[in-house]
Amino acid sequence: MRAAATKGVGDTVTNPSEPGDGRPDPGLSAIMSERRQLINLAYRLLGSLADAEDVVQETYARWYAMSRQQQEAIESPGAWLTKVASRVCLDLLGSARARRERYVGEWIPEPLPDRAEWISGRPGGTTVDPADRVTLDESVSMAFLVVLESMTPAERVAFILHDVFRYSFAEVAEIVGRTPAACRQLASSARRRIRASQAPTAPAAQQAGIVRDFKQAWEAKDIDALIGLLDPDATATGDGGGLVRAELRPVEGAEQIARFFAARASATILECTVNGQPGLVAQLDGVTVSVLAFDVAGDRIKHIWAILNPDKLRPWTTG
Structure with missing residues (x-):
């Protein structure tokens, strides 16, 4: 695959500091x-x-x-x-x-x-x-x-x-x-x-719909609905970095993942964009505690990545 060319992208920074010698720098x-x-x-x-x-x-x-x-x-x-x-x-x-x-x-x-x-x-x-x-x-x-x-x-x-x-x-x-x-x-x-790692990617609107359905099933603790949205061999990986509680190993299999998420449905779940793709944010008392990214192939979720490490959530933190 070849991603869109990025070379040459740049925005001018306003009011940058001058070089150490204090002289105006035309460049x-x-x-x-x-x-x-x-x-x-x-x-x-x-x-x-x-x-x-x-x-x-x-x-x-x-x-x-x-x-x-x-x-x-x-x-x-x-x-x-x-x-x-x-x-x-x-x-x-x-x-x-x-x-x-x-x-x-x-x-x-x-x-x-x-x-x-x-x-x-x-x-x-x-x-x-x-x-x-x-x-x-x-x-x-x-x-x-x-x-x-x-x-x-x-x-x-x-x-x-x-x-x-x-x-x-x-x-x-x-x-x-x-x-x-x-x-x-x-x-x-x-x-x-x-x-070797890529499966056919679902259209953006379809991805967003599947992630939205996952959110609703998660909030409802509907294990059967969650299983239906997950690939049978799906994996869910958490990253707490030792700073917050997270599973040390990926959770594997649709049923295991569904039960894992259904048992952790106390947070407020919001739809968002994560690295340009449909994703979810989990908040407790208005504070972002986890960001979830998804890999959707066809009409099933193949991978879920849950980032809980607070050091990695700086751009998501308000106040």
């Missing part, structure tokens, strides 16, 4: 306009908005650590920033595997709300800068990100840079430190993983 607007591109890239590579923000901060720190002469010698600052951010992500992906092994329970990528929810859902009611907003398309669906987690760091970087952001394999090779031919093989391997 500052152009440099800062790359921020959204970098956030989009880093989130897809890492599956974590918090880590993506750290990567972008580190990338700009390295830019401003250079002298004005060094900066002016760079022919394409945008390409330089992308290369640095990608390499920082590659390093982080290498160490992430060790961190995930120590993670309590299952690790699920950080869920993102849609544009309207994103703007209104920040802590304190503040409006997020457009440059910090991730473009929601099929390359950030939860099902897609979960497959990316199964790839090697080099596969993930090569695939995202080439197939999603449309960088040539020559450009990817310079970032990954492999030959263009090797990067082509990495991206091809990644594509095979994507194809």
Whole structure:
């Protein structure tokens, strides 16, 4: 599959700080306009908005650590920033595997709300800068990100840079430190993983209807209705990160999942958009305690991902 091209997306940040020497920087607007591109890239590579923000901060720190002469010698600052951010992500992906092994329970990528929810859902009611907003398309669906987690760091970087952001394999090779031919093989391997994991996707309206039916059956504690909405081999995975209670292993099978959710129907359930797809939010006393993403194939739910780790719910928290 080939996601919609994202390369070149960028919003200019207003009132950015000037470089450390205090002199006006005529190229500052152009440099800062790359921020959204970098956030989009880093989130897809890492599956974590918090880590993506750290990567972008580190990338700009390295830019401003250079002298004005060094900066002016760079022919394409945008390409330089992308290369640095990608390499920082590659390093982080290498160490992430060790961190995930120590993670309590299952690790699920950080869920993102849609544009309207994103703007209104920040802590304190503040409006997020457009440059910090991730473009929601099929390359950030939860099902897609979960497959990316199964790839090697080099596969993930090569695939995202080439197939999603449309960088040539020559450009990817310079970032990954492999030959263009090797990067082509990495991206091809990644594509095979994507194809092997994907079932035909239901139309958006059909997905929304099935998720809505799941919500109603969950609220009614209707086990038979829940079973009817789930694929017989469905899985439900929770991520509490050891900070809140969550199942350490995925719940498997339609009946087991139905009984699991029916026994946990005390929260207020709201329909929402999660990573560009129909999803649900569970709230207690107006506070978001869980975000649920779904993988719907045909007329059945194949996967449910429930993110309960409060560190991953920052964009969903109000007040």
